Amino acid sequence: MLKSCKYCGGIHDRKYKCPHKPKRTNYKTTYIDKFRWSKVWQKKRNHIKERDKHLCQVCIRELHNTQLKYNFHNIEVHHIVPIAEDWNKRLDDDYLISLCKYHHELAECGEISREELLEIVKEQENVA
Numbered sequence: 001m002l003k004s005c006k007y008c009g010g011i012h013d014r015k016y017k018c019p020h021k022p023k024r025t026n027y028k029t030t031y032i033d034k035f036r037w038s039k040v041w042q043k044k045r046n047h048i049k050e051r052d053k054h055l056c057q058v059c060i061r062e063l064h065n066t067q068l069k070y071n072f073h074n075i076e077v078h079h080i081v082p083i084a085e086d087w088n089k090r091l092d093d094d095y096l097i098s099l100c101k102y103h104h105e106l107a108e109c110g111e112i113s114r115e116e117l118l119e120i121v122k123e124q125e126n127v128a
Contacts, residue, residue, distance in 0.1 A: 032083050035090065044091050045077045052098035057120050059100055064112055074101040078108075080117045097121050 002011050007020040035041055058064055059071040080095045089095045097117055099107060106112045 035083065040091065044096070048077045048093065048096045049075060049098050051093070052124060055098065056100035056103055057097050057124060058103040058106075058112065061120065063116075064103060064106055071100045075099070076101060076104045078104050078117070080107075080114050080121070094118070094121055094125070097124075 001014050003014050004010075005012050005018050005020070007018050007022075010018075012018060054072050054075055056071040056075060059066045059069060062069055075098050078097050078099045079090065080097060081089045083090045095118075097120060103112065107117060
């Protein structure tokens with residue numbers, strides 16, 4: 001039976017292996033990946049989002065080019081101190097913050113300083 005190929009656009013038999021099909025790479029799972037998939041992290045992530053009312057903590061303070069003050073879209077939990085840098089702080093509430101995707105990328109590349117994020121977390125802990 002013939003089928004159209006999504007890799008080259010040609011028509012092949014179902015059993016034909018198209019040379020245009022990309023090769024699978026062997027993805028090596030690290031201890032950090034295993035942690036991010038764990039139930040413990042999922043539970044902690046949900047706790048932090050609830051603590052922060054499912055809002056980006058940078059947007060709500062109108063810092064760093066905020067477009068929408070009450071941004072609850074694409075919220076991610078950011079490790080202020082990276083897991084690879086300090087494994088023991090991976091589940092510490094004082095080093096976790098809810099950010100939108102835009103501000104999370106800024107925090108990851110260092111445009112939002114760790115000190116500023118830690119100060120926001122301290123404020124948030126006092127409010128909650």
